[in-house]
Amino acid sequence: MYRIRFHARGGQGIKTASRILGTAFFLEGYEVQDSPRYGAERRGAPIFAYVRASKKIINERGIINKPDLVIVTDDSLLLLPIAGVLLGVTERTVLLIATDEATELWKKRLNLQGLVLSISTQAAVKGHAGLPLLGAACVGAAAQLVGAISKSALEEAIHDQLQPLGKVIVEESLAAAMTAYDQIEAYAGCTTEREDPSADSYESPNWIDLPFEDAGTSAPYIHAAATTLNVKTGVWRSLRPVIDLQQCNRCALCNSYCPDGVISLDAKGYPQIDYQHCKGCLICLAQCPLHAIDAIPEPGQEGEIS
Amino acid sequence: MIRKLLTGNGAAAWGARLARVDYIPAFPITPQTEIIETIAHWIGEGRMDSRMTTLESEHSMITSAGAAATTGVRTFTATSSQGLLYGMEMIYTVAGWRAPFVLVNVSRALSAPITLEPDHNDVLAARDSGFLQIHCATCQEVLDSVLLAYRLGEDEKVRLPVIVNLDGFYLSFTREPVEIPDDAKVDQFLPPYDPGETRFRAGDPISQGVAVLGGSQYSYFRYETHLASLNALEIFEEASKEFEELFGRSYQPVESYRTEDAEVIFFMMGSFATKAKDAVDRLRSVGRKVGLLRPRLLRPFPAKAIVRALAGKKGIAVIDQNLSLGKGGILHTELCSALYSMADKPVMVSFIGGLGGRDITREEFYEMVAVTMKAIETGEVPTPRLLYGKEELIQMKGLQSIAKVEQRKGRGKR
Structure with a gap:
């Protein structure tokens, strides 16, 4: 059985990417299970998705603990322990990262023994919005890496999953996926199905008897106020809203609509964005009646959270 | 028949579509919402001839489902977790009305603390209500169980509402290969609902849900409902046999x-x-x-x-x-x-x-x-x-140690 895990930020299209890969496997005659997993359904929040594919009925379910292939569309997740990108990654796991840094650097930084491959975000095919189509590129690469998916199955899967979004998106995604498929040809089939260990020997789950603890400890309370100040949710952001203060007429709608309360007004009534906590939802951009707010891809300028 | 990748939610929606449901009272809740979104989309495109109404709460939604079912309309609804609990008063009431309809529950653990992922405490809170309960393990079973549930609940020896349960995330958002049966075969398995003597009509009013005092009459009505529920064991096996003959999949209790x-x-x-x-x-x-x-x-x-x-x-x-x-x-x-x-x-x-x-x-x-x-x-x-x-406990202790630091920072030592 192939076990593949995708890691991304909400809004990067990873649920769709995993479904394209799942559909492509299905078209090639595999039994398939694909599923996204998310908590906060918000742009920028770390999410993951997984795909299982096998010639036999799949009875496994849920999180993949020992992946054959891990795909990461946002390299900032690799340094975020809560994203769990490296869970169960061994020397036989292939890691595919969308990054502009050298793979050797990532291998060293993360102390990885297995094969690490990269897709350049700068060189990736861009969509009509000017952003690199990393989800589609990663699917194209993954289809090549498993060595079980033909170009025609990949193409049909992209049509199947993206048709409702219109012809332009289908064409752009096809271009991104096929380019990556070709680029990674040298590694075709290097992700293999793992032999599972025998049920005779296994690592004990190390269960414990949960001790009683009084309610002062065990009730689910967060004691301190304003703890969110310490959590830099700005790292979620993949697109940065930038306000053109020349155009701004200080209507303050952005300040009212910001769901996170990170747009404050200065003494003169001009809006200021707290980029340490702005998650990049772009509701401000949508609301601004003068179109004075633009969105630029992260990473942003030096010295700011990107 | 086609075989394609469907989520558990998609399979539930397909079950409702194939059952040719007439009426869908709806209220959104994660992880169930995709079911009513899918159905709304189909109705909008004219692929489903049904009426959907969005209600202001699950309490009203379940009332509406029960009321519609007593008029002989085939009714479908869906909820999850806190929503099921919010409607709990009416869960018991509509079962007492002997109103057969299908409610899909997408299991999600209960608050507090609040979460999105599943366990079965939500659906088990409805265990003693009179609703029948079918628990699914695969997306295919979700689709098939919706069809079986109508046969079961509408049978004159049963006449009770049915919960079809699937686990949030592990089924609701997980795609697996699912066989979608042909309309004609489903029509053969599941003819239109005929409530017979129990039909409620505005033009021919009868009284329902009458008050009974003293306990004796109450005992009669409650125990009759219990006996009807027990009948469902036999009816389930009969319906399953027919289902297997038509669709090739066998479902035992x-x-x-x-x-x-x-x-x-x-x-x-x-x-x-x-x-x-x-x-x-x-x-x-x-x-x-x-x-x-x-x-x-x-x-x-x-x-x-x-x-x-x-x-x-x-x-x-x-x-x-x-x-x-x-x-x-x-x-x-x-x-x-x-x-x-x-x-x-x-x-x-x-x-x-x-x-x-x-x-x-x-x-x-x-x-x-x-x-x-x-x-x-x-x-x-x-x-x-x-x-x-x-x-896991070590991880928990790590989180609690942060909470204690913050407790000192936030409020001073208590």
Whole structure:
């Protein structure tokens, strides 16, 4: 059985990417299970998705603990322990990262023994919005890496999953996926199905008897106020809203609509964005009646959270 | 017939579409919302000839479903978790009305603390309401169970609403290959609903839900509803037989997997049972005599079939993905009562696992067999075991230590 895990930020299209890969496997005659997993359904929040594919009925379910292939569309997740990108990654796991840094650097930084491959975000095919189509590129690469998916199955899967979004998106995604498929040809089939260990020997789950603890400890309370100040949710952001203060007429709608309360007004009534906590939802951009707010891809300028 | 990848939510929506439901009262809640979104989309495109109404709460939604069903309209609705609990007053009431409709519940653990991922405490809160309950383990089973549920609930020997339960995330958002049966065959299996004498019509008013005092009449009505629920066991088997003839898939009130010569049995409900199947196959390949028994029907409780399947077994690992606080696993309690009168009954070990969607790993299934085997050998049954590892507690302590630091920072030492 192939076990593949995708890691991304909400809004990067990873649920769709995993479904394209799942559909492509299905078209090639595999039994398939694909599923996204998310908590906060918000742009920028770390999410993951997984795909299982096998010639036999799949009875496994849920999180993949020992992946054959891990795909990461946002390299900032690799340094975020809560994203769990490296869970169960061994020397036989292939890691595919969308990054502009050298793979050797990532291998060293993360102390990885297995094969690490990269897709350049700068060189990736861009969509009509000017952003690199990393989800589609990663699917194209993954289809090549498993060595079980033909170009025609990949193409049909992209049509199947993206048709409702219109012809332009289908064409752009096809271009991104096929380019990556070709680029990674040298590694075709290097992700293999793992032999599972025998049920005779296994690592004990190390269960414990949960001790009683009084309610002062065990009730689910967060004691301190304003703890969110310490959590830099700005790292979620993949697109940065930038306000053109020349155009701004200080209507303050952005300040009212910001769901996170990170747009404050200065003494003169001009809006200021707290980029340490702005998650990049772009509701401000949508609301601004003068179109004075633009969105630029992260990473942003030096010295700011990107 | 086509076979395609569908989520559990998509499969539930397909079940409603194929059943040609007339009316869908709706209210959104994660992880169920995709069901009503899918149906709304189909209605909008003219692919489903149904009326959908969005209500202001689950309480009104279930009232509306019950009221519609008593007029003879085929009704479908769906909810989850807190939503099911919010509508709980009407869950009991509409079952008392003997209003047959299908409610899909997408299991999600209950607050507090609040979460999105599944366990079965939500649907088990409706256990004693009069609703029948079908618990699914795969997306295919979700679609098929919606069809079976209408046959079951609408049967004149039953006339009760039915909950079809699927696990949030593990089924609701998970795509698997699902066979979508042909309309014509479904029409053959599921003809339009005819409520006969129980039809409620505005033009010919009757009184429903009358007050009864003194207890005697109340006892009559409640016990009659109980008897109707018990009838569903026989009707389920009849309907399943016909279903199998038409569609080639067999559904028994209790699913048995490799139980014939098994010594140790996993006993559990829901989608995690497929993980148990995987463990059974792997344990079998190294010579362990292990099997799985999964109640598909929880209400009515198929006690006789369970007793039959467990006769001669040495041990049972009962895995409850629920917790009756102050008692323990609900399935364990139900199974104990079913087996109490059995001679040479197997050893029963209680495990609580998968709360709030926590994974149950393959190694944990192996370990549950080892613990049960030990109980068989020694005759000593261990106390109920929460599936919870040392590392999990260490992680919890890490989080709590942050909370304590913040407590000092935030409020000063208390």
